[in-house]
Amino acid sequence: MSETESRDFIRQIIHDDLESGKHEQIVTRFPPEPNGYLHVGHVMSICLNFGVAAETGGRSYLRFDDTNPGRESEEYVTAIERDVRWLGFDWADRLTHASDYFERLYEVAIALVESGAAYVDSLSADEIREYRGTLTEPGKNSPHRDRTVEENLALLAGMRNGDFADGEHLLRARIDMSSPNMNLRDPALYRIRHVTHQRTGDDWCIYPMYDFAHTLSDAFEEITHSLCTLEFEDHRPLYDWFLDQLKPAQRPRQIEFSRLNLAYAITSKRKLNALVEEGIVEGWNDPRMPTIAGMRRRGYPAAALREFVKRGGVTKKDKLIEMGVLENCIRENLADDAERRMGVLRPLKVVLTNYAEDKVEMMQAMNHPGRPELGTREMPLSRELWIEQDDFMEEAPRKFFRLKPEGEVRLRFGYIIRCDEVIKNEAGEVIELRCSYDPDTRSGTGSSDRKVKGTIHWVSCAHAMDASVRLYDRLFTEVNPNSADDFHAVLNGDSLETVGAKLEPALAELDGAVAVQFERLGYFCTDSEEHSTDAPVFNRIVTLRDSWAKLEKQAMQQQV
């Protein structure tokens, strides 16, 4: 990074800490709870934490915050590891779990009790809530707050030993029940939970709370900068309180930044989970989901996601970023690399009346207009073709330069054709076009330099490959579904449309998850779950920009 380039406030702090010699090496961590899949919001945190360390020659941990067994599972652990790696980051041998430290955490708890900084409370959950006070009224001390160290030690040992039922006792920090900061009103440190933990099994029946486990884990791992989101800002005094008690040689500093919210998307694990549980989407990796798994299956390149969060920036201001920014990153990423192919999503038959019945010509098609080194492929052309329904209009406006009655258009890499006749069914719907082609206009031969305004894509009927193509749209109709009272009310019923498409034969050889551009339509890839050679299934990653659609929309609005 050059001197003149501006740094976000966190990178500035880190830069200063390195410059001043406060730290020789930066150590960060990304600490997800394995209770759900990672989403766009996490992408930002991952890029920040791993990015900042990588940029400064530091190191980062991938640490699972697994302190609440019962709602956490290995499935999520596996998914999270895969997602972080796919995004392009590496934690080397620094994959840890809060549960790795359960023994050390417990030792610290004992030390806290011994120093009088923690005590065992025996109030019920309801009573504790009452004693806590409210936002505007101070809380009051628990009657158990002044138990002796010996009593507390014995009780804590009993808790660990399994002598008590869930909820019977609770280890609390002794701080200040009248603090205006709720987090300091004697926060819970350990609760009793007779639950099997996914990693430690039945070794424990007491589990540490987030603030305690997280702060100490940071200290144990000698994290220098503990970067988290804004909602933890008022936990910082507690974070610092723990550090004051522990006095670690390497004292981590917590810095908060605002979350990244994506327009028309939800980024709440609870709600994302509800979408999955209620069957509103097909799973955590449904291509409409803003999860990393969903976006990967959709075909979003990891580099585009990284670029996206980079454009969002790192600040403390609440942000709601437009979908268009994400889509542009994807288009920009794919534009240079994706090879071009042709596919017709909503087929309309065209018969070339002056083209011989059994004739087939192989047309040379460029794989990428801007990169001739990517070569060409052959596309069979015959008497009957499929073109896009949208590329024909019976009563077309002046600026519509596709096909219309008695109008001409060029077939991409083919001939100029003219629409002579429109065939309709009883319902009055156009079902076929009879056209004639001009043999002198074959693409590339130059026997005629006639120009027509429009060029459309096509696929030969006899050679077309049938495929199921999924067209995705935003999952919600509200810009900020996060704030809706009930997200069900703002679900977009048309977020998925599946069409029976006709694809050019070369698409049969498409390899894996490689993205291709269907000319004039968008970028597509095969679906990692359901695609097969026998039954091809494609996902639309993102459409191409469409200035015609924009014009149409404007025209519609003017009429209204």
Added chain:
RNA sequence: UGGGGCGUAGCCAAGUGGUAAGGCAUCGGGUUUUGAUCCCGUGUACCGCAGGUUCGAAUCCUGCCGCCCCAGCCA
């Protein structure tokens, strides 16, 4: 109505006392056998509002307004 944050163009975002970068979107135009890509060009943003300090303030001070977060034995 306690505490903690945040308020610069439609969306992001630089700027930290010297008279408002940049990106995306928008809107023009050029190239183009993808209405794509690419290339040019395009914005008076009352810097939340109102006062004050100063020769000079988005930047300092005061008051106000708006939005977000906190009362889990969740993270």
